[in-house]
Amino acid sequence: LPTRRVLMEEHTEKKGRLPIGVKGRKQKRIVVTGGAGFVGSHLVDRLMERGHSVIVVDNFFTGRKENVLHHMGNPNFELIRHDVVEPILLEVDQIYHLACPASPHKTNVVGTLNMLGLAKRVGARFLLTSTSEVYGDPLQHPQAETYWGNVNPIGVRSCYDEGKRTAETLAMDYHRGAGIEVRIARIFNTYGPRMCIDDGRVVSNFVAQALRKEPLTVYGDGKQTRSFQYVSDLVEGLMRLMEGEHVGPFNLGNPGEFTMLELAQVVQETIDPNAKIEFRPNTEDDPHKRKPDISKAKELLGWQPSVSLREGLPLMVSDFRQRLFTDSKLTGG
Numbered sequence: 070l071p072t073r074r075v076l077m078e079e080h081t082e083k084k085g086r087l088p089i090g091v092k093g094r095k096q097k098r099i100v101v102t103g104g105a106g107f108v109g110s111h112l113v114d115r116l117m118e119r120g121h122s123v124i125v126v127d128n129f130f131t132g133r134k135e136n137v138l139h140h141m142g143n144p145n146f147e148l149i150r151h152d153v154v155e156p157i158l159l160e161v162d163q164i165y166h167l168a169c170p171a172s173p174h175k176t177n178v179v180g181t182l183n184m185l186g187l188a189k190r191v192g193a194r195f196l197l198t199s200t201s202e203v204y205g206d207p208l209q210h211p212q213a214e215t216y217w218g219n220v221n222p223i224g225v226r227s228c229y230d231e232g233k234r235t236a237e238t239l240a241m242d243y244h245r246g247a248g249i250e251v252r253i254a255r256i257f258n259t260y261g262p263r264m265c266i267d268d269g270r271v272v273s274n275f276v277a278q279a280l281r282k283e284p285l286t287v288y289g290d291g292k293q294t295r296s297f298q299y300v301s302d303l304v305e306g307l308m309r310l311m312e313g314e315h316v317g318p319f320n321l322g323n324p325g326e327f328t329m330l331e332l333a334q335v336v337q338e339t340i341d342p343n344a345k346i347e348f349r350p351n352t353e354d355d356p357h358k359r360k361p362d363i364s365k366a367k368e369l370l371g372w373q374p375s376v377s378l379r380e381g382l383p384l385m386v387s388d389f390r391q392r393l394f395t396d397s398k399l400t401g402g
C-alpha cells in the first residue's frame with residue numbers, strides 16, 4: 070500500500086520519534102481525522118484555543134475547507150488532504166478519529182484500522198466517535214451503554230451501524246491486544262453551525278426548508294423520536310473523555326426527547342410560524358425512538374449537556390441563513 074509520510078522536521082533526527090506521549094505535557098500534538106467536518110471543526114477550535122498543535126486529516130468528502138479556514142497560517146495548525154483508508158505516518162499524542170462519510174464501511178473498517186495502527190506505532194491515545202446507531206432500533210429505552218443493540222446486519226442503513234460496531238470492536242481489540250489507550254464515544258444526534266446543509270439529516274433539512282420557504286418534510290407519521298444535542302456540548306464531552314481515565318463506551322447526547330412533529334414545531338416557532346408540513350414515506354429500518362441514558366458520563370466524566378434545543382437552534386439558524394443567502398449572493402451561486 071502507498072504510505073504517506075508526513076514527518077515534522079524536528080522528528081527526523083530522532084528516529085521518527087519525539088518525546089511524545091509524555092504524560093502531563095500541556096501542549097499536545099493532536100490529529101483530528103474528519104476535522105474539516107461539522108463536529109470536527111468545532112473540536113479543532115477548542116483544541117487550538119487551548120494551545121495544542123493540531124493536524125487535521127480530511128479528504129473533504131463532506132467536510133469543507135471553509136470550516137477551518139480561520140486557522141490557516143497559524144503555525145500550530147496543519148491541514149492534510151488524505152483519505153484515512155490509506156495508511157499515514159504522523160507523530161502525535163492523541164488521535165480524535167471522526168472521519169466518516171455517509172456510506173462508510175471502508176472508512177470505518179480500514180480507516181479505523183489505520184488510525185489504530187498509527188496509535189500503536191507512536192503510543193498515542195485514540196478516541197473513536199461511534200454513534201447511537203449501534204443500538205439500532207432499540208428494544209430498551211432510554212439506551213444505556215450496557216445495551217447491546219438491535220441492528221439488522223443486512224438492512225439499508227447497516228453499513229453505518231455495523232461499520233461503527235466493527236470500529237468499536239477494532240478499538241477494543243487494539244486496547245486489549247496492543248495496550249492502546251482507547252476512548253469510545255457513542256454520539257447521539259447532534260446539530261449546530263457548520264452542519265452540512267444538504268446531507269439529509271432532519272435538523273438541517275427542517276432548518277434549510279423553513280428558511281427557503283419550502284414545506285418541512287416529515288417522514289412517516291412523525292411520531293418517531295430523537296434526542297438532539299448542541300455541538301458545543303458534544304465537543305466538551307469528547308475532550309473530557311479524551312483527557313479522562315475511562316475507556317467507555319460513553320453515551321454523549323442530550324436526553325431531551327422530541328418527536329419529529331415536535332421538532333418541526335420548534336423549527337416553526339424559531340423561523341417561520343407559517344411553515345407548512347408535508348408528510349413523506351419513511352425509510353426502511355428507521356429507529357422508532359432514541360434517547361440516551363447519560364448516567365455513566367455524568368458520574369465518570371462529570372459531563373452533561375447544558376444547551377437546550379430551543380437555545381441551540383437559533384444559533385444554527387443564523388449560520389444557515391448566512392450560508393444560504395449571504396454567501397451564495399457573494400459568490401453569485
Ligand code: NAD
Nearest residue numbers: 103105106107108128129130131132152153168169258259
Ligand atoms: P461530517 O460529515 O461533517 O464530518 C466527517 C468528516 O470526515 C468530513 O469532513 C469528511 O470530509 C471526512 N471524511 C470522510 N471520510 C473520510 C476519509 N475516508 N478520510 C478522511 N476524511 C474523511 O460529520 P459529523 O457530523 O461532523 O460527524 C463526525 C463524527 O461523529 C462521525 O464519525 C460521525 O459518525 C459521528 N457522529 C455524528 C453524529 C451527528 O449527529 N453529527 C451522530 C453520531 C455520530
Ligand code: UDP
Nearest residue numbers: 155156157158159182183184186187189190
Ligand atoms: N498504519 C498507519 N500509520 C502508522 C502505522 C500503521 O497508517 O503509523 C496502518 C498500517 O499500514 C496498517 C494498519 O495501520 O494497515 C494497522 O497497523 P498494525 O501495525 O496494527 O498492523 P499490521 O501492519 O501489523 O498488519
Ligand code: UDP
Nearest residue numbers: 269270271272274286287288293295329355
Ligand atoms: N426525518 C424526517 N424528515 C427529514 C429527515 C429525516 O422526518 O427530512 C426523520 C427520519 O425519518 C428519522 C429522524 O428524522 O426518523 C432522524 O433522521 P436523521 O437522518 O436526522 O438521523 P438518524 O435517523 O440517523 O437518527
